[in-house]
Amino acid sequence: MNFATFDLNLLRVLDALLCEGSTVKAAKRLGLSQPAVSGSLSRLRYAMGDPLFVRQGNRLVATEYAAGLRVPLREELDRIEALLSPPTLIDPKTAVGTFRIAGVDFFAEMLIPPLADLLQKEAPGVRVQLVDLVPQDHVASLERRKADIALLPDMPLPDWVSRKELFRSAFHVIARKGNPEIAGLTPGETMPLEVFCCLHHVLFSPEGHTAAMGDAALAEVGRQRHVAITVPVFSGVCRAVRESDLIALVPAQLAADMARSFELQVFLPPMPIDPALIVGIWHKRADKAPLAMWIREQIFRLTSRLDPAFAD
Incomplete structure (x- = not known):
């Protein structure tokens, strides 16, 4: 198969045929005509080098090769659909998951207590873990510490990182x-x-x-x-x-x-010291992850209380 020229829409047709065992029913499922589905099946057979289905009475029976594609193909189509779907709102009270925050122990004192109280009341199924920043390379905390967000002084960031200003600290x-x-x-x-x-x-x-x-x-x-x-x-x-x-x-x-x-x-110190701008950073791949979005918003709201200039 030449994947570069393969029509990925044919995978939806193959999935429908595997589910329905009929070109007529598959056409109805996809909103296509029966001849269009039959034509797509011919293209699939040619591209994949396998008959894919054999007729048995009124049904199309999948070959051993096609039957082996049923589950992984459906999983991949579901994953692509989820990837391309807009983020959905979550219900914090029923949400389950773990969220890792990388930061110094300042946040153990100033963020974790109110966050713990909030989660206990609004999202009891969510676990939060505070972990250390990677020394010398704080941005690496997102990968090496598997952190969902890192809280740190502002600095130049790579393109794959999203950033939110949280507060300034004198x-x-x-x-x-x-x-x-x-x-x-x-x-x-x-x-x-x-x-x-x-x-x-x-x-x-x-x-x-x-x-x-x-x-x-x-x-x-x-x-x-x-x-x-x-x-x-x-x-x-x-x-x-x-x-x-x-x-x-x-x-x-x-x-x-x-x-x-x-x-x-x-x-007060006797010499001028510029306040430190503290930011939250996370991997752009999690920009639209529903649970991560919700917890980040709680962190943003709680940390903004540390600086009146950032409060709502």
């Missing part, structure tokens, strides 16, 4: 309330540059880097800081600050949330 300084080095400072005010640079820092870095956006911002004003510890999770950063006289730069939303439960004080 950076604030956290310190424990009993830290003697911040005595006399008022929470919410700007931490003096001298204090910020003299104190030792905890740095969030899954890869173990000893410099980040804060260091680049300090370099702009001709200063530097001392990073004493790097930690791969934000929760570890906050715990280290709570139990020591170290300080840390963390996303403003996390600082506000952790200040309550970890008894931390929050200050």
Whole structure:
């Protein structure tokens, strides 16, 4: 068979003949004339090099070769029909499936709790898994972590990736309330540059880097800081600050949330730091996947609450 010149419409005729065992009934099923179906059968026989059907009384009986095509052909036609069909709405209450989110543990604190509550109430059959981003190559999380969405700072993306801006996050300084080095400072005010640079820092870095956006911002004003510890999770950063006289730069939303439960004080940084734009990315092949579309919309809505500029 020369597949390049093969008329794929003939596969619909073959499927109908396999189901009906009659050119007349197949024609009715397809909305064609009986001669048209007979002509298509002749073309199929020629192209596939097999009789495909033999007449037995009033019925067409499939050959062994054609009978072996019945199930896989129907499955392929169903798959193509689903592929070309517009996305359908799902009923979250009856939906079943697993959705994997790749992101740092910031999202374990700021996204997963409200998402878990929402899913329990509206989509109890849906399971969500939060997994780590692939170090050094966050976009690879979509393939190597089999993530349905990755939440990460904005960056150049390949053409096969879809993208949605979620929120911007400024950076604030956290310190424990009993830290003697911040005595006399008022929470919410700007931490003096001298204090910020003299104190030792905890740095969030899954890869173990000893410099980040804060260091680049300090370099702009001709200063530097001392990073004493790097930690791969934000929760570890906050715990280290709570139990020591170290300080840390963390996303403003996390600082506000952790200040309550970890008894931390929050200050503005002494140098300008551009807020990080956080985006959600996913493979374009899932653009119209109904369940993925629904969960992505819930994630978009919940994360937009982290930044008034992105809220509805």
